[in-house]
Amino acid sequence: MKKLLYVTANPKGLEKSKGLKIGESFLEALHEERPDIEISRIDLFAYDFPQMDADLVSARGKLAGYGYTIDQLSVPEREKITKMHALADEFITYDYYVFVSPMWNLNSPAVLKAYIDNLFISGKTFAHTANGPKGLLSNKKAIHIQTRGGQYTGTPMQELESGDRYLKIALRFLGIEVSETVVAEGFDLNPQKVPELLEQGKVHARIAAREFVKELVQA
Numbered sequence: 001m002k003k004l005l006y007v008t009a010n011p012k013g014l015e016k017s018k019g020l021k022i023g024e025s026f027l028e029a030l031h032e033e034r035p036d037i038e039i040s041r042i043d044l045f046a047y048d049f050p051q052m053d054a055d056l057v058s059a060r061g062k063l064a065g066y067g068y069t070i071d072q073l074s075v076p077e078r079e080k081i082t083k084m085h086a087l088a089d090e091f092i093t094y095d096y097y098v099f100v101s102p103m104w105n106l107n108s109p110a111v112l113k114a115y116i117d118n119l120f121i122s123g124k125t126f127a128h129t130a131n132g133p134k135g136l137l138s139n140k141k142a143i144h145i146q147t148r149g150g151q152y153t154g155t156p157m158q159e160l161e162s163g164d165r166y167l168k169i170a171l172r173f174l175g176i177e178v179s180e181t182v183v184a185e186g187f188d189l190n191p192q193k194v195p196e197l198l199e200q201g202k203v204h205a206r207i208a209a210r211e212f213v214k215e216l217v218q219a
């Protein structure tokens with residue numbers, strides 16, 4: 001059975017977040033097409049996961065750069081890097097990923113970057129080769145759903161967008177195929193248009209879900 005991980009980075013909850021509502025539309029349409037795909041959820045604002053603190057940075061350096069074994073790390077280093085590796089091991093068991101995030105200060109909420117930091121493990125998710133780094137997470141597919149207050153598409157603001165750009169770069173670095181992003185934008189420019197923009201976003205998400213499953217190899 002194929003497995004999909006649905007990762008959300010929005011503290012507002014489903015009642016208030018446009019992006020989370022659009023994400024549910026994506027999942028509904030995906031489920032209609034492929035009810036066999038098992039869906040798991042991670043709400044990053046309610047998820048306890050390792051942060052790249054002094055212990056983790058030190059552990060990472062000792063293992064990757066200085067040839068230490070896990071047993072030679074300090075207790076906090078060992079505990080944190082073990083949790084980080086467990087998070088990455090769990091992530092790798094999925095075939096498909098959906099990320100849902102709002103644009104915050106031109107990027108994504110910091111929890112999303114902090115989560116991605118746990119996935120960059122040399123030898124596990126990517127490798128250094130003679131031709132440069134190579135992602136090891138092949139045969140996996142992801143999509144990003146992003147809400148924005150302003151209008152970036154087709155405007156000079158586009159180049160300022162860094163959240164979707166970073167997520168795609170990071171996932172592709174790890175070898176994951178990333179589809180085009182479902183963008184719903186302009187929500188804060190005209191509050192009266194919010195219902196209409198939300199509906200457009202949901203329609204876009206349903207179309208994207210059908211495209212997403214079309215390209216999947218049947219399990």
Ligand SMILES: Cc1cc2nc3c(=O)[nH]c(=O)nc-3n(C[C@H](O)[C@H](O)[C@H](O)COP(=O)(O)O)c2cc1C
Binds near residue numbers: 017019020102104148
């Ligand atoms: C902390 C914060 C920073 C934000 N920064 C931006 C921004 O840089 N660009 C933008 O277009 N919207 C920005 N917004 C607005 C949100 O992206 C917008 O309201 C979006 O529709 C939120 O989607 P949601 O309802 O799914 O949370 C910001 C909102 C917050 C709370």
